[in-house]
Amino acid sequence: MKIAALGDSAVMVTLGDAPDAATVAAGCALVAALEARPMPGLIECAQANAGVTVFYDPARVSKRGGNTPFDRVCRWIEDRAPAPGQAAPQAGRQVTVPVCYGGEFGLDLEMVGAAHGLTADEVVALHSGAEYFVSAIGFIPGFPYLRGLPESLHTVRRKTPRTRVPAGSVAIGNSQTGIYPFETPGGWNLIGCTPWRLFNAYSSAPSLLQVGDRVHFKPITPEEYGASRSS
Amino acid sequence: MSRINVLRPGMMTTVQDLGRPGWQRFGVTPGGAADACALRLANLLVGNSEGAAALEITGTGPTLRFAEETLVAVAGADFDMSVGGARLPTWRPVRLSAGAELTFGAARNGLRCYLAVAGGLAVPRVLGGRGTHLAAGFGGFDGRALRAGDVLKIGPATAWAKRMIPTLAGADPMVAARWEVGAAVRPRYTAGPVVRVMRGPQWDAFNAAAQARFLGERFTVDARSDRMGLRLTAASAGLLGEPLPEILSEGIAVGTVQVPPDGQPIVLLAERQTVGGYSKIAVVASVDLPLLAQLRPGDTVGFSEVSVAVAQELWITGERLLATVKQGIALHAA
Numbered sequence: 311m312k313i314a315a316l317g318d319s320a321v322m323v324t325l326g327d328a329p330d331a332a333t334v335a336a337g338c339a340l341v342a343a344l345e346a347r348p349m350p351g352l353i354e355c356a357q358a359n360a361g362v363t364v365f366y367d368p369a370r371v372s373k374r375g376g377n378t379p380f381d382r383v384c385r386w387i388e389d390r391a392p393a394p395g396q397a398a399p400q401a402g403r404q405v406t407v408p409v410c411y412g413g414e415f416g417l418d419l420e421m422v423g424a425a426h427g428l429t430a431d432e433v434v435a436l437h438s439g440a441e442y443f444v445s446a447i448g449f450i451p452g453f454p455y456l457r458g459l460p461e462s463l464h465t466v467r468r469k470t471p472r473t474r475v476p477a478g479s480v481a482i483g484n485s486q487t488g489i490y491p492f493e494t495p496g497g498w499n500l501i502g503c504t505p506w507r508l509f510n511a512y513s514s515a516p517s518l519l520q521v522g523d524r525v526h527f528k529p530i531t532p533e534e535y536g537a538s539r540s541s
Numbered sequence: 542m543s544r545i546n547v548l549r550p551g552m553m554t555t556v557q558d559l560g561r562p563g564w565q566r567f568g569v570t571p572g573g574a575a576d577a578c579a580l581r582l583a584n585l586l587v588g589n590s591e592g593a594a595a596l597e598i599t600g601t602g603p604t605l606r607f608a609e610e611t612l613v614a615v616a617g618a619d620f621d622m623s624v625g626g627a628r629l630p631t632w633r634p635v636r637l638s639a640g641a642e643l644t645f646g647a648a649r650n651g652l653r654c655y656l657a658v659a660g661g662l663a664v665p666r667v668l669g670g671r672g673t674h675l676a677a678g679f680g681g682f683d684g685r686a687l688r689a690g691d692v693l694k695i696g697p698a699t700a701w702a703k704r705m706i707p708t709l710a711g712a713d714p715m716v717a718a719r720w721e722v723g724a725a726v727r728p729r730y731t732a733g734p735v736v737r738v739m740r741g742p743q744w745d746a747f748n749a750a751a752q753a754r755f756l757g758e759r760f761t762v763d764a765r766s767d768r769m770g771l772r773l774t775a776a777s778a779g780l781l782g783e784p785l786p787e788i789l790s791e792g793i794a795v796g797t798v799q800v801p802p803d804g805q806p807i808v809l810l811a812e813r814q815t816v817g818g819y820s821k822i823a824v825v826a827s828v829d830l831p832l833l834a835q836l837r838p839g840d841t842v843g844f845s846e847v848s849v850a851v852a853q854e855l856w857i858t859g860e861r862l863l864a865t866v867k868q869g870i871a872l873h874a875a
Contacts (some may be wrong), residue, residue, distance in 0.1 A: 354564075379857075449816055
């Protein structure tokens with residue numbers, strides 16, 4: 311675990327070199343430990359990939375435990391952090407997301423297949439046959455970065471991003487797959503679309519997924535997609 | 542409940558507060574006022590809590606009609622603005638009569654000012670905040686910038702505001718307090734600031750020449766800047782040397798200076814994304830963020846290095862000063 315300043319009001323805690331399942335689970339355990347007994351002045355903890363960013367107000371942190379607010383926050387995090395190996399990798403929640411692949415739902419499915427010498431059905435079988443985990447949520451509200459994409463589906467992003475990607479689009483960007491929560495510009499390759507709503511700002515649990523969740527995709531027909539959308 | 546009718550919306554006028562922390566793990570930026578210091582002072586001047594919802598007015602301001610007598614305050618950049626042909630004084634409480642029309646023109650210098658009303662703007666809290674998240678389209682007034690015909694509701698004024706209003710009695714449509722928040726307390730806005738920065742997490746990934754040029758040269762604010770970030774261009778192209786590889790996306794903070802492969806830095810402002818994959822050369826000291834929020838295209842900015850300890854001391858000093866101002870304002874209608 312490494313702690314470094316990110317300006318005067320945040321620190322970045324790095325838990326490993328890569329966002330593998332164990333590192334992400336360690337991040338989840340750290341956030342849980344920090345939030346179980348928050349320090350005065352703590353604003354929030356945000357986990358992404360191999361790191362946790364801890365935001366705080368330097369004017370409100372405790373006066374004890376170091377010379378500067380930064381020193382005191384570092385010490386607090388070190389004191390609270392679960393010992394390495396002590397944090398049993400959490401299983402994460404299991405979520406199975408229905409996806410209607412190809413056609414108008416996934417304009418780039420054929421192209422992704424062609425890039426790897428696969429048929430569209432083979433791409434669907436590979437994509438829906440793998441288990442993924444959420445390593446980060448961003449860049450926009452509710453967008454999950456999913457690790458675990460089979461190597462035979464790794465596909466470079468489009469040279470020119472689309473100005474409009476439909477809400478619910480399931481897409482491949484290099485070694486990751488993700489889901490666009492609402493209509494936005496985007497450069498990933500679209501292979502399908504889920505009828506599920508990934509983000510709802512008016513809910514107390516606004517994001518369908520959270521870091522550490524384990525995700526599977528289940529192929530559905532256009533009819534099932536339509537029925538799920540209207541229900 | 543008192544109301545404000547939006548007769549003209551201005552270039553971009555949004556409801557903002559001090560943001561909605563707590564949701565970055567789900568990709569939701571805290572957002573809030575770009576110049577939080579001006580928003581806090583405007584609110585204190587009308588007896589609100591410092592994070593009440595107010596209007597962030599950008600570039601060219603709106604025309605607003607106040608249905609009932611209202612205590613208002615404007616802080617931030619200096620705009621042309623008038624009520625009944627008379628200039629509205631800033632950085633102080635002003636009583637507007639029922640039916641008064643407040644007309645904003647263009648910013649004379651700077652970019653953003655804040656209009657606070659006693660009682661705050663009564664828009665619903667979304668994820669704990671009342672500010673507008675423009676990119677995701679929620680919060681504030683219907684998740685968007687104001688339009689002509691919108692009607693904003695005002696919350697109940699505090700006891701302080703109710704005591705202040707009678708001290709500003711008169712027949713004029715506008716009566717201003719004779720005291721103001723002094724210049725020593727306001728951010729020192731300029732079109733060419735040198736802001737203080739701390740080394741960013743990838744500082745060492747930049748070569749010595751790039752580091753020296755980052756701290757030695759001036760950058761020009763590009764027209765593509767917005768609430769998400771200030772896009773800067775260097776006088777010499779590709780200022781920051783060899784393109785750096787993208788890093789694994791990680792957390793970012795407001796004030797982070799990130800350098801995409803074209804070598805032209807972007808300083809992240811209030812409505813920044815929550816994660817980023819560009820190398821972060823520096824992070825601006827919190828106390829200097831208001832200066833950046835007021836820069837407009839063509840303005841220039843330079844950077845000078847301070848330690849984290851110094852930046853934190855500056856912030857703590859500023860917060861102490863604000864607490865003193867708060868006490869002073871309270872005494873004006875004790």
